[in-house]
Amino acid sequence: MAEQRVITAEGLQQLIAILAGEGRRVIAPTVRDDVIIYDDIESIDDLPLGVTDVQGPGSYRLVDAPEAEYFGFVVGPHAWKKFLHAPQIELWRAQREGGGVNIHAADIYAERAAFIGVRACELAAIAIQDRVLTGGQHVDAHYKMRRDHALLIAVNCSKAGGSCFCASMETGPAATGGFDLALTELKTAQDHLFLVDVGSSAGQALMDQISSRAATAQEHNAAQAQVEHTTESMGRSMPAGVNTPQLMADNLLHPRWQEVATRCLSCANCTMVCPTCFCTTVDDVSDLAGERYARERRWDSCFTMDFSYLHGGGVRNSVASRYRQWMTHKLSTWVEQFGSSGCVGCGRCITWCPVGIDITEEVRAIAGVEAV
Amino acid sequence: MTGRHKRPRLAVWKFASCDGCQLSLLDCEDEILALAEAVDIAYFPEATRSEISGHYDISLVEGSITTAHDAVRIQEVRRRSTKLIVIGACATSGGIQALRNFSDVKEYTRIVYARPDYIETLATSTPISDHVRVDFELRGCPINKHQLVEVLGAFLVGRRPATPAHSVCVECKLKGNACVMVAHDAPCLGPVTHAGCGALCPSYNRGCYGCFGPKETPNAPALSAKLSELGMDQRALARLYSTFNANADAFRQESERHDQDGQG
Numbered sequence: 170m171a172e173q174r175v176i177t178a179e180g181l182q183q184l185i186a187i188l189a190g191e192g193r194r195v196i197a198p199t200v201r202d203d204v205i206i207y208d209d210i211e212s213i214d215d216l217p218l219g220v221t222d223v224q225g226p227g228s229y230r231l232v233d234a235p236e237a238e239y240f241g242f243v244v245g246p247h248a249w250k251k252f253l254h255a256p257q258i259e260l261w262r263a264q265r266e267g268g269g270v271n272i273h274a275a276d277i278y279a280e281r282a283a284f285i286g287v288r289a290c291e292l293a294a295i296a297i298q299d300r301v302l303t304g305g306q307h308v309d310a311h312y313k314m315r316r317d318h319a320l321l322i323a324v325n326c327s328k329a330g331g332s333c334f335c336a337s338m339e340t341g342p343a344a345t346g347g348f349d350l351a352l353t354e355l356k357t358a359q360d361h362l363f364l365v366d367v368g369s370s371a372g373q374a375l376m377d378q379i380s381s382r383a384a385t386a387q388e389h390n391a392a393q394a395q396v397e398h399t400t401e402s403m404g405r406s407m408p409a410g411v412n413t414p415q416l417m418a419d420n421l422l423h424p425r426w427q428e429v430a431t432r433c434l435s436c437a438n439c440t441m442v443c444p445t446c447f448c449t450t451v452d453d454v455s456d457l458a459g460e461r462y463a464r465e466r467r468w469d470s471c472f473t474m475d476f477s478y479l480h481g482g483g484v485r486n487s488v489a490s491r492y493r494q495w496m497t498h499k500l501s502t503w504v505e506q507f508g509s510s511g512c513v514g515c516g517r518c519i520t521w522c523p524v525g526i527d528i529t530e531e532v533r534a535i536a537g538v539e540a541v
Numbered sequence: 542m543t544g545r546h547k548r549p550r551l552a553v554w555k556f557a558s559c560d561g562c563q564l565s566l567l568d569c570e571d572e573i574l575a576l577a578e579a580v581d582i583a584y585f586p587e588a589t590r591s592e593i594s595g596h597y598d599i600s601l602v603e604g605s606i607t608t609a610h611d612a613v614r615i616q617e618v619r620r621r622s623t624k625l626i627v628i629g630a631c632a633t634s635g636g637i638q639a640l641r642n643f644s645d646v647k648e649y650t651r652i653v654y655a656r657p658d659y660i661e662t663l664a665t666s667t668p669i670s671d672h673v674r675v676d677f678e679l680r681g682c683p684i685n686k687h688q689l690v691e692v693l694g695a696f697l698v699g700r701r702p703a704t705p706a707h708s709v710c711v712e713c714k715l716k717g718n719a720c721v722m723v724a725h726d727a728p729c730l731g732p733v734t735h736a737g738c739g740a741l742c743p744s745y746n747r748g749c750y751g752c753f754g755p756k757e758t759p760n761a762p763a764l765s766a767k768l769s770e771l772g773m774d775q776r777a778l779a780r781l782y783s784t785f786n787a788n789a790d791a792f793r794q795e796s797e798r799h800d801q802d803g804q805g
Binding site for chain 2: 475
């Protein structure tokens with residue numbers, strides 16, 4: 170990798186202005202209703218400066234941060250799939266015309282976006298969705314178009330959240346690739362700097378337009394120390410020394426599935442917030458006159474009954490079977506299917522489960538190892 | 542289809558209800574003309590005085606059964622209808638008036654009416670499906686007008702209506718709402734409630750009131766455990782489930798589980 174550069178907050182503002190000037194939609198973390206979500210920003214002032222999140226199972230709070238950092242928090246309820254793998258799109262529409270039916274495919278929409286503040290776990294999640302949605306014989310053209318036109322500006326995490334376990338999934342907290350630029354925010358009493366790693370020619374082209382200087386050895390070391398501190402302060406972990414894919418495969422009849430089903434709401438929140446869950450369903454709709462029809466696609470979840478509906482009814486009637494389907498796919502059969510775990514350790518399913526079911530604790534329970 | 546075939550005859554029937562769901566049909570301002578084109582609105586006392594007896598291709602039924610007279614009348618409506626679609630919480634679960642199912646109706650009538658002997662009413666308020674075969678149930682208090690148009694459009698062409706039975710949570714997530722219970726400790730029935738409203742209340746930072754009744758395979762006891770942690774006592778929990786869908790199985794069982802003093 171090329172040498173690290175250093176920019177200031179003014180440099181970050183310059184970067185935002187350049188991206189907007191290129192006609193890009195600039196999307197970054199921003200506070201709405203006391204939650205950090207991903208949405209359009211106009212300037213650096215829209216970033217969540219000086220606030221941080223306190224997360225745990227079924228719990229999220231924004232509080233004042235000890236340091237006035239722009240990225241001093243972790244991931245929230247939104248994942249970038251909201252923009253790349255849109256929640257709802259129309260696939261095609263049909264109309265009765267001149268005694269026949271004409272079918273019009275939906276436009277494959279090319280939105281040029283720049284995502285600022287993509288975390289290492291999220292880069293890993295995007296890489297997984299790339300593999301799932303564009304890696305095989307059948308490419309999701311909508312996803313691919315959006316993905317091809319998206320610029321990823323990563324941020325190395327300066328803290329770990331209460332639900333974070335990326336270190337044990339080996340997906341973070343440092344961004345190691347798959348980005349155009351990666352920032353490390355260094356806030357000291359004297360300085361507020363961003364170390365910049367360039368990950369692509371597009372990233373380099375952006376850096377060429379921003380005033381920057383070479384990082385000193387001291388700054389480089391400070392950035393490394395910060396990420397190491399984040400690694401050591403993870404709120405959670407997948408149990409070490411457990412072959413999770415094998416563990417799942419070997420325990421399909423474990424009593425824990427019944428136990429977790431007494432707590433699970435089958436509300437589908439975990440799958441909706443998961444940055445790798447990719448399942449969709451389609452609805453066919455028509456107007457009252459029976460003249461116009463459309464096929465619409467929306468996110469689906471393996472926690473719904475419709476998901477496993479075959480002629481005569483759903484296959485996974487019990488909540489236990491649906492929870493097991495989700496967890497064994499995420500942690501075990503995903504590996505066979507796509508060559509990696511489907512879990513990146515972002516912790517969203519833990520924080521945003523209304524009743525706080527913790528996937529790492531469920532693995533521990535099945536593995537028979539002590540809770541941490 | 543328009544003009545080429547005889548238009549299907551539509552009837553709208555009212556039982557014990559507030560008329561709000563029927564009004565959703567009139568509230569379909571953008572679609573009402575298309576609807577009038579697509580069907581022959583043959584019986585709709587809320588909208589027109591004309592009344593045509595005979596058979597109806599589609600009957601929309603609002604309201605619950607609360608009197609012996611209505612229990613007979615719904616049989617007649619069923620006989621006159623090819624497809625019978627019930628709309629709203631009253632028709633699908635018994636409605637708010639099903640709170641009588643938990644109490645002594647005779648005592649109520651004694652308190653409320655000067656001449657209780659004039660009041661002829663059943664001891665319970667029950668959904669239409671307790672009395673006749675129902676072809677489709679559209680949930681909500683009131684129903685969502687877009688869902689009503691969707692159901693009618695689906696029945697007119699003979700396809701399955703897209704009114705998923707999953708949780709309100711899915712609607713929140715599709716809209717990008719952050720969970721109000723996780724982020725703000727707002728008591729929310731969304732995880733056990735049938736989708737359809739478009740996550741109306743959570744979109745305004747309020748918890749869900751359960752207007753669309755229980756979702757498929759609801760786990761109300763698990764949600765109640767969480768709500769207890771958030772500070773709701775037994776009485777508050779019993780009341781939370783005792784609203785527009787108090788008589789729906791999952792909500793009734795859960796309110797009864799928390800109703801220690803029998804007061805609801």
